[in-house]
Amino acid sequence: MTDTETHVALVCVQNAGRSQMATAYAEREREARGLTDDVVIHSGGTHPADAVHDVVREAMADVDIDLSDRVPQEISEDTLESCDYVATMGCSTLDLEADTDVRDWDLPDPHGQDLETVHEIxxxxxxxVGALFDEIEAARDG
Structure with missing residues (x-):
């Protein structure tokens, strides 16, 4: 980790739905904004599932994002505390150091939802994610 890198964690319990969607969009934003060398994205869950939810893979495929090779991962408290920004997806019980910007996006869980609902999520x-990257860019430029 270098002083010039911004570390972002996208977290939910199972890392099988919301945080996977957020991670895919964050990777797109990072590339589109030319921040590939500047922003490090971490994704994980506190109790990872065995696989990304089928309905999430389907909803993301509808916008040409392939999550078929993604595997839910566990994320450590040390990793979270090393991040500049942590976004939880509606399931936050995190109590991290004061210098970590933690925000709970309070998103509904897509697991078990119909495809139309998952499209809305x-x-x-x-x-x-776009708004978060606007903030990251503003902080880096400021």
Missing amino acids: REDVKAR
Whole structure:
């Protein structure tokens, strides 16, 4: 980790839905904004599932994002505390050091939802990731 890197963690309990969508959108934003060498993205869950939810993979495929090779991962408290920004997806019980910007996006869990509902969640995730990257860019430029 270098002083010039901004570390972002996108977290939910299972790392099988919302945080996977957020991570995919964050990777797109990072590339589109030319921040590939500047922003490090961490994604994980406190109790990872075995696989990304089928309905989430389907909803993301509808916008040409392939999550078929993604595997839910556990994320450590040390990793979270090393981040500049931590976004939880509606399931936060995190108590991290004061210098970590933690925000709870309070998104509904897509697991077990119909595809139309997951599309709505996906669009909310996309907007929140875009706003987060606006903040990151403003902080880096300021």
